[in-house]
């Protein structure tokens with residue numbers, strides 16, 4: 379007798395959920411599933427999906443494994459090939475004056491296929507996250523406006539419930555619904571979000587070439603740059619040196635992701651209460667600039683940071699005028715993560731998780747999306763052995779590997795973020811900088827990235 383085709387429901391169409399969708403369809407000849415994917419957003423333009431992320435060699439390898447060639451052909455739209463001698467795709471860290479502390483080795487490559495081939499060491503391409511999502515959405519019969527609010531697991535399968543009152547039945551439910559995943563909250567209610575005590579403000583900005591050139595003169599042409607101050611304050615500047623396509627624009631502009639982070643307790647000073655209106659971008663930008671002036675010494679790098687934050691739109695821009703697809707309202711946000719191994723027991727069942735839903739992490743090491751894509755690859759491989767009798771062992775095989783790999787990444791990212799947010803003061807910074815420079819020398823001498831070793 380012919381077996382019925384099992385149904386897999388994916389809740390959440392971010393990078394992880396969409397990659398998983400493609401992987402199941404791509405493997406159809408080996409194991410066929412009826413795949414349904416649901417997303418709470420009302421459509422592809424609903425919400426800001428911007429900022430730049432680094433897709434590394436492991437993420438690139440899994441991405442290429444999972445997507446069909448028709449989607450792979452479009453990858454250069456999201457991750458244009460690196461520009462030799464102009465861009466350096468890798469991470470660099472300087473102090474608040476632009477003094478280089480760390481630049482771990484990163485293999486420079488010509489395209490995403492070469493990144494994927496790097497098997498020892500580290501390589502990455504800075505990628506437009508929103509465009510990667512757009513590419514992954516191509517030809518996916520996504521059901522928009524379907525916010526999952528819970529599920530009920532039975533012997534026969536899983537009922538998935540949506541906010542609009544509808545429900546769907548499946549054999550396997552995959553919660554790929556991000557850090558606030560309702561699927562995780564129901565499956566693992568004891569797995570709590572960890573708050574770092576760090577506030578972060580994020581923005582995507584169109585930056586004139588002259589300002590970026592000044593930054594690069596100081597900190598180099600690394601496309602993922604961080605600076606650390608003396609007071610637990612950090613900045614991120616992530617960019618590609620590819621001008622935005624614009625009409626009647628005299629000076630080329632580049633798309634840049636900015637982030638500024640500082641200890642949250644600085645906002646809770648009872649003596650000097652901070653007045654910020656998170657619903658008013660102008661108020662948040664003023665606050666960021668005030669904090670930069672307060673926490674950083676006067677120097678050229680501080681001036682550049684202030685100028686960069688001045689470029690962030692102070693009111694919600696007209697989408698037709700704005701150079702990016704959607705706009706992110708600048709707000710103070712709390713840095714948080716989820717360590718999947720913070721709970722003792724993870725019982726495998728018909729309901730599983732992937733991506734940020736299982737293991738949201740600090741962006742400091744650039745691992746979150748890469749891990750989500752790796753999850754999609756590993757889970758789709760595990761499900762090749764699916765049968766009505768052994769589905770639990772497929773899910774268990776996936777979860778055993780996923781939990782170990784991603785918990786280590788969450789904790790590594792957490793420990794670095796917390797260390798960087800501890801104030802060191804002037805003398806402490808001399809000691810800190812000396813250690814970092816020594817580590818940098820060793821990493822480059824032995825051609826190894828100590829932060830991202832397995």
Ligand SMILES: Cc1cc2nc3c(=O)[nH]c(=O)nc-3n(C[C@H](O)[C@H](O)[C@H](O)COP(=O)(O)OP(=O)(O)OC[C@H]3O[C@@H](n4cnc5c(N)ncnc54)[C@H](O)[C@@H]3O)c2cc1C
Pocket residue numbers: 389390391392393394395416417418419429430431432433507524525526527554555556557558559560580637732733734735739741743744745746747748749750
């Ligand atoms: C500034 C910054 C820089 C970063 N840099 C990097 C980097 O360099 N490299 C890297 O690998 N990662 C990076 N990350 C992390 C990365 O962006 C995330 O880890 C990644 O996007 C997670 O993908 P996901 O699909 O698991 O979750 P998400 O992208 O959050 O997608 C979840 C989807 O589920 C939907 N959803 C939510 N709730 C529901 C519901 N109830 N029902 C239905 N749908 C729902 C959401 O609308 C969303 O579309 C960075 C993050 C930040 C903030």
